[in-house]
Amino acid sequence: MKTSAVIFDLDGVLTDTAEFHFIAWKAIANKLGIEFNQEDNEKLKGVDRENSLMYIIEKGGIAMEANQFNHLLAEKNQHYLTLINDINPSHLFDGVLTCFATLKKANIKIGLASASKNANLVINKLGIEPLFDFIGDAASVAHNKPAPDIFLAVAKGLQVTPQSCIGVEDAVAGISAINSAKMFAVGIGDAQVLTQAKLVFASMGDFEFDTVQTAFLSTPAT
Ligand code: B16
Numbered sequence: 002m003k004t005s006a007v008i009f010d011l012d013g014v015l016t017d018t019a020e021f022h023f024i025a026w027k028a029i030a031n032k033l034g035i036e037f038n039q040e041d042n043e044k045l046k047g048v049d050r051e052n053s054l055m056y057i058i059e060k061g062g063i064a065m066e067a068n069q070f071n072h073l074l075a076e077k078n079q080h081y082l083t084l085i086n087d088i089n090p091s092h093l094f095d096g097v098l099t100c101f102a103t104l105k106k107a108n109i110k111i112g113l114a115s116a117s118k119n120a121n122l123v124i125n126k127l128g129i130e131p132l133f134d135f136i137g138d139a140a141s142v143a144h145n146k147p148a149p150d151i152f153l154a155v156a157k158g159l160q161v162t163p164q165s166c167i168g169v170e171d172a173v174a175g176i177s178a179i180n181s182a183k184m185f186a187v188g189i190g191d192a193q194v195l196t197q198a199k200l201v202f203a204s205m206g207d208f209e210f211d212t213v214q215t216a217f218l219s220t221p222a223t
Pocket residue numbers: 010011012013022045046047048049050053078114115116117118119120172
């Protein structure tokens with residue numbers, strides 16, 4: 002089947018916000034007396050805000066009222082917003098603009114499927130908002146990654162079938178979401194970690210659309 006769209010994740014694929022999420026979650030965890038390290042942060046990649054805090058309080062084995070839970074979510078986000086304040090086009094990963102130009106030239110649509118409720122703000126700061134044909138809204142889907150909802154919503158917004166889409170993700174939860182959506186999953190990062198992806202590139206700078214397209218075309222439809 003011909004590729005009709007490539008749907009990108011944001012954090013970890015187009016720019017590196019993981020470090021900012023790490024700093025903000027670590028501050029919350031430490032305030033609760035819970036240790037939070039890079040290994041924990043790795044597990045939270047692609048995981049939405051509520052489930053990330055759930056992971057931390059479960060790790061600490063503590064119970065919490067809804068009020069305090071919501072207060073901590075707001076506090077983490079406030080801290081995160083301060084940390085991303087200085088993001089600008091120079092924070093775009095190498096290779097992203099070249100890749101987008103290749104897709105435009107080939108008449109392939111470009112979508113965004115991020116779990117982040119701050120996605121619009123970040124792509125604005127990166128200066129790439131006008132390059133997308135459709136931007137998914139993490140707040141409006143019923144289930145977050147690893148559920149396929151956000152990827153399916155973006156395919157719908159782009160008016161293409163999921164089977165004709167390629168999804169690009171840096172997180173295990175995101176690759177699962179792409180596979181569940183019956184799209185072709187491309188990983189960005191460590192192939193030993195992203196084992197469920199059909200193809201993995203170490204970074205967006207290594208992303209070769211021809212290689213992806215060839216692999217996609219030679220994969221039998223499921
Ligand atoms: P927010 P992605 C995800 O974005 C991040 O990987 C994850 O670490 C974060 O917790 C999640 O967004 C929610 O972000 O708190 O800004 O709504 O990788 O799906 O683009």
